[in-house]
Amino acid sequence: MSPNNWTERPEVFILTGVPGLEDVQTWFSIPVFIMYLLIIPGNFMLSFIILSEEALYKPMYLLFCTLSIADVLLVTTTAPKILCIFWFSSKEIDFNACLAQLFFVHAFSMMESTILLAMAFDRYVAICHPLRYTSILTNTTIARIGVLAIIRGSFFMAPAPFLINRLSYCQTNIILHTYCEHMAVVKISCSDTTINQVYGLTVALLVIAVDIFFITVSYCAIVRAVFKLSSREARGKALGTCAPHICVILISYTPALFSFFTHRFGDTIPLHIHIIFANLYILIPPLCNPIIYGARTKEIRERILLVVSEKSLKGL
16 A cells, blocks of 8 residues: 555555565564464463362462463464464554554553562562461462453553554555554654653553562562571572572563663664564563473472373373
8 A cells, every 4th residue: 555545544554574574584484383383282281280280279370370371362462463474475454453453462461561570479478478478379369460460451551542543644554563563553653643652651661660660679578588598408499489480570571671662762773673572572481481380390390291191191
């Protein structure tokens, strides 16, 4: 669709994929496809094992399960369309479908951030107030946290489709991205986007900045409590229970923050680098989370080995 064929909004947007690397996008599709194939069964297995084993009905494991479900929803919102772009050059996306994708991508990301914050609180209570752990973090409390995560993500993202719908796109309908992202869509508008930019920055501060701040505070308190322990073995065990969560935090927030700052301050960073990191932000955490928790959590690891061995015996 050529410029100036509309005055308010286009019927469709065009997603370019990875800008500047269109000729080699077929090669990008291979790792994306492999990761998607691993993400779905990996997270479903983690969720199934936790939900099918009453011994794992504990706050920490239920939070793992909630995070896995959010991961599957997030990657399913984006990966199929990315693969269609890479494989079939199916770059068109309906205007309303783009708004829906944009809403769900950011809403699920905020839900994940809320769950990561809840995990930090779980570790804080377990290490700093162990005698009160069972009374503070009950299964009912975890269910409420899950509902809160859904409400929080939906509430903060609810204005986004309306704010974008009010913009005019009189110059281009080409989005230099593999999926619809708030700032990527806002940037191609020919309207005044001040409100959208203020909204995006405000939401980022109220979600990512707040969550990272309280996660940092939690771990500062945890480190201080751990180093007060007299036994080296006890210190190692306490820090070991935090290791999976710390890994997940790093792989979740690092690409997210890179994408956020690049949109606003990264004019010197090549666009294809930005888009690749934006895709890693969608794919890497859902891929790594089951591996991290399955490998680092003894109860889950033992249950996975039991399930695999039972299926192997049935196959004999």
